[in-house]
Amino acid sequence: MLNFKRIPLGAWIGLILTGLLMICALLAPWIAPYGNGEIVGDVWEPMSWTHWLGTDNLGRDLLSRMLYGARITIFISAMATALSFSLGAMLGFMAAVVGGLLDMLMSRIVDLLMAIPTLIFGLVVLSVLPANNLTLILVMGILSSTRVYRLSSAVAADINAMDFVEAARLRGERLGWIIFREILPNALSPLVAELGLRFIFSVLFLSALSYLGLGVQPPEADWGGMVMENKDGIVFGIPAALIPAAAIAALAISVNLVADWVLTRTTSFKGGRD
Amino acid sequence: MAKVQMPPRREMGVLLEIRNLKVEATVYSPGENPRDVTIVDGVSLALKRGKVLGLIGESGAGKSTIGLSSMGYGRGGVRITGGEVLLNGRDILKGGVQGLRRVRGSEVCYVAQSAAAAFNPAHRLMGQVVEAALLHGTATKAEAEKRAVALFTKLRLPDPKSIGYRYPHQVSGGQLQRVMTAMALCSEPDLIVFDEPTTALDVTTQIEVLAAIKDAIRDNGVAALYITHDLAVVTQVSDEIIVLRDGKMVEHGETRQIIEAPRMDYTKALVSVRSIEHEEKEPTPKPLLSVRNVTAAYGGGAVKVLQDVSVDVHSGQTLAVVGESGSGKSTLARVITGLLPPIAGSITFASRTLARRLADRSRDDLRELQMIYQMADVAMNPRQTVGTIIGRPLEFYFGMRGRERDKRVAELLDEIEMGKGFIDRYPAELSGGQKQRVCIARALAAKPKLIICDEVTSALDPLVADGILKLLLRLQKIEDVGYLFITHDLATVKAIADSIAVMYRGEVVRHGSKTQVLTPPFDAYTDLLLSSVPEMEVGWLESAIKGRRMESAGN
Numbered sequence: 001m002l003n004f005k006r007i008p009l010g011a012w013i014g015l016i017l018t019g020l021l022m023i024c025a026l027l028a029p030w031i032a033p034y035g036n037g038e039i040v041g042d043v044w045e046p047m048s049w050t051h052w053l054g055t056d057n058l059g060r061d062l063l064s065r066m067l068y069g070a071r072i073t074i075f076i077s078a079m080a081t082a083l084s085f086s087l088g089a090m091l092g093f094m095a096a097v098v099g100g101l102l103d104m105l106m107s108r109i110v111d112l113l114m115a116i117p118t119l120i121f122g123l124v125v126l127s128v129l130p131a132n133n134l135t136l137i138l139v140m141g142i143l144s145s146t147r148v149y150r151l152s153s154a155v156a157a158d159i160n161a162m163d164f165v166e167a168a169r170l171r172g173e174r175l176g177w178i179i180f181r182e183i184l185p186n187a188l189s190p191l192v193a194e195l196g197l198r199f200i201f202s203v204l205f206l207s208a209l210s211y212l213g214l215g216v217q218p219p220e221a222d223w224g225g226m227v228m229e230n231k232d233g234i235v236f237g238i239p240a241a242l243i244p245a246a247a248i249a250a251l252a253i254s255v256n257l258v259a260d261w262v263l264t265r266t267t268s269f270k271g272g273r274d
Numbered sequence: 275m276a277k278v279q280m281p282p283r284r285e286m287g288v289l290l291e292i293r294n295l296k297v298e299a300t301v302y303s304p305g306e307n308p309r310d311v312t313i314v315d316g317v318s319l320a321l322k323r324g325k326v327l328g329l330i331g332e333s334g335a336g337k338s339t340i341g342l343s344s345m346g347y348g349r350g351g352v353r354i355t356g357g358e359v360l361l362n363g364r365d366i367l368k369g370g371v372q373g374l375r376r377v378r379g380s381e382v383c384y385v386a387q388s389a390a391a392a393f394n395p396a397h398r399l400m401g402q403v404v405e406a407a408l409l410h411g412t413a414t415k416a417e418a419e420k421r422a423v424a425l426f427t428k429l430r431l432p433d434p435k436s437i438g439y440r441y442p443h444q445v446s447g448g449q450l451q452r453v454m455t456a457m458a459l460c461s462e463p464d465l466i467v468f469d470e471p472t473t474a475l476d477v478t479t480q481i482e483v484l485a486a487i488k489d490a491i492r493d494n495g496v497a498a499l500y501i502t503h504d505l506a507v508v509t510q511v512s513d514e515i516i517v518l519r520d521g522k523m524v525e526h527g528e529t530r531q532i533i534e535a536p537r538m539d540y541t542k543a544l545v546s547v548r549s550i551e552h553e554e555k556e557p558t559p560k561p562l563l564s565v566r567n568v569t570a571a572y573g574g575g576a577v578k579v580l581q582d583v584s585v586d587v588h589s590g591q592t593l594a595v596v597g598e599s600g601s602g603k604s605t606l607a608r609v610i611t612g613l614l615p616p617i618a619g620s621i622t623f624a625s626r627t628l629a630r631r632l633a634d635r636s637r638d639d640l641r642e643l644q645m646i647y648q649m650a651d652v653a654m655n656p657r658q659t660v661g662t663i664i665g666r667p668l669e670f671y672f673g674m675r676g677r678e679r680d681k682r683v684a685e686l687l688d689e690i691e692m693g694k695g696f697i698d699r700y701p702a703e704l705s706g707g708q709k710q711r712v713c714i715a716r717a718l719a720a721k722p723k724l725i726i727c728d729e730v731t732s733a734l735d736p737l738v739a740d741g742i743l744k745l746l747l748r749l750q751k752i753e754d755v756g757y758l759f760i761t762h763d764l765a766t767v768k769a770i771a772d773s774i775a776v777m778y779r780g781e782v783v784r785h786g787s788k789t790q791v792l793t794p795p796f797d798a799y800t801d802l803l804l805s806s807v808p809e810m811e812v813g814w815l816e817s818a819i820k821g822r823r824m825e826s827a828g829n
Binding site: 185 | 611612613632635637640641645647649652653654655657658666667670720
């Protein structure tokens with residue numbers, strides 16, 4: 001089915017980088033040279049053979065921190081994105097297909113949620129709820145599902161007006177078939193494009209929350225939190241803050257390269273076999 | 275050394291001469307290297323001043339491409355790669371962009387198929403009509419506007435003095451098409467290219483636009499290329515006809531010769547289209563579907579689209595519902611299927627009274643009443659294979675799974691004259707006719723008693739449509755299924771119907787067996803409708819216009 005020769009160069013770069021980051025995240029406890037919170041040297045040591053990426057603001061090994069950070073960053077962002085997509089797309093499709101009062105009700109609630117700036121809303125909710133990773137995922141997922149809801153209900157409304165959906169309805173099909181078999185496959189392209197973006201927004205949102213002290217709690221840290229911890233070093237010419245920042249950029253680009261490639265496959269009307 | 279150029283062979287009065295035209299385009303299909311395809315190959319033609327040449331062929335035959343090449347234009351990345359286009363003795367392909375600009379709009383003008391899409395909706399009509407004349411400096415604004423008003427009068431537009439001050443959305447489709455003809459004539463060109471100017475119009479409107487165009491061409495002494503897929507239409511307006519197929523010329527001759535004594539097999543097939551033999555059946559004592567006094571409205575009763583409509587469909591027979599756009603034919607289908615609950619009246623189907631709303635109907639009601647749509651490409655989910663599309667009703671209504679289902683799908687594919695190889699194809703991999711066949715198979719899979727066919731052949735080329743109609747008739751014999759056939763095409767009706775209902779503005783004005791409906795005396799509307807269907811006969815247009823009793827609604 002999948003022809004390796006036909007994968008374009010961009011997708012290869014994306015796939016390899018994403019794969020590498022995933023492996024790092026999965027194997028962090030085994031490949032990291034030092035512990036996550038272990039202080040092993042001086043503050044902000046430069047790169048050396050003992051500390052490949054130097055040490056951070058407390059003298060912890062930056063490479064080990066990066067590996068553990070990859071784990072937590074990717075895990076939380078991926079879970080939040082998955083939640084926002086399953087929730088947002090399901091409700092969005094339902095609103096478009098059922099229409100009427102349900103659509104009205106859900107859309108206005110979403111409008112209400114969207115009217116409040118996401119970061120402020122997140123801050124308020126997180127400062128009330130206990131600070132752990134589960135609440136973080138739930139809050140991030142639900143907040144970004146409003147965007148997915150908007151997109152998917154708009155896309156589904158267009159598809160819902162097509163004759164083949166009417167034909168399915170005339171056949172007597174239930175809501176589940178109409179949503180999952182008639183609409184979802186046709187709505188996949190814009191959703192996949194959005195997925196790549198949303199994942200990266202989740203990483204950034206998580207970073208912002210950690211920066212403000214409401215995200216991942218120390219001694220654990222995601223990449224965004226590590227940028228914050230080491231930002232003061234930049235003034236003294238110490239690159240420790242740039243390394244997690246570069247990692248975020250690499251993740252963002254590689255995930256979107258993969259998303260683009262998936263997109264060209266899902267837009268094909270011939271099942272990707274051309 | 276200066277190249278000695280042969281003086282162009284000037285025949286008396288030859289306006290346009292196309293020699294060995296070759297048009298190519300580059301196709302970029304995903305995953306493949308771009309390749310060149312030839313759209314038009316070695317076509318030559320000559321057109322004398324004041325004459326009309328008809329270009330006819332199915333979609334993809336290259337007729338529009340040839341028409342546009344006379345303006346030196348290639349639409350959407352299409353390139354003219356060979357041949358000469360001589361207009362008034364000059365090769366316009368060699369004149370460069372500046373030369374083309376001088377030619378377009380002053381020597382050649384173009385009338386597009388969809389007037390509604392071709393006018394700029396933000397400008398008044400008059401400004402657009404006189405634009406070309408002003409741009410080329412052939413007239414002052416006052417002169418051009420005077421000429422435009424004269425043309426509006428000649429084209430029999432209502433209120434010619436003030437219609438130019440309206441916006442495109444304020445006039446009807448038929449009127450807009452005539453305004454576009456006025457626009458083409460306004461800069462007094464030598465040649466006008468008409469690209470399917472009446473295809474999007476109703477028959478009753480088409481005949482008026484056709485007559486207006488014909489008069490205007492004759493009185494202004496311009497030459498015209500008339501592009502259409504409808505042989506009956508082209509017969510009325512042109513002096514000569516060229517039949518095209520796959521970018522090559524099939525036959526070229528005088529109109530009368532092409533119609534009455536075609537030489538090539540393909541032309542013969544085109545001329546003999548719609549000669550389907552179908553014997554009219556007697557109505558059964560008890561109708562299969564009986565619609566009684568149905569009234570339906572949109573917008574909560576505000577806009578009544580059906581008023582007191584009653585029709586009967588008999589088992590194993592075909593009822594044709596005819597009428598122009600806006601007459602409520604498709605709404606009738608929506609009411610019968612339950613998509614639009616009626617506000618009054620009842621529907622009886624197979625001795626049961628059908629619930630008004632789709633949601634309240636039983637699964638058997640849904641199964642026995644199937645529907646086929648006009649646009650086969652949007653009636654099928656582009657993400658499902660043919661096997662899924664046809665197999666789903668089998669799963670859904672009969673609980674068939676796995677091998678049993680696949681076997682039945684193969685049988686159905688066989689019935690619609692398509693092979694087993696199609697089972698894994700996606701709709702995008704099918705031709706227009708094949709798509710419609712798959713839709714028919716999907717309807718048949720449910721073992722229905724009645725199929726509603728909503729304009730199922732009107733988006734297809736004549737020969738393909740012919741095949742679909744024959745298939746439907748054959749299937750009717752095998753499966754004993756009734757058809758409610760919605761169409762605006764009376765030729766189709768005459769070919770396949772057992773009984774006919776004529777609709778006009780939401781009411782049934784005439785209903786009965788085919789012979790009854792098609793036998794005089796007619797009511798005024800049926801007469802108008804019947805007399806508007808173009809016939810493949812030279813001189814039909816003039817006699818038809820003379821014999822008309824009523825003006826069309828102009829939709």
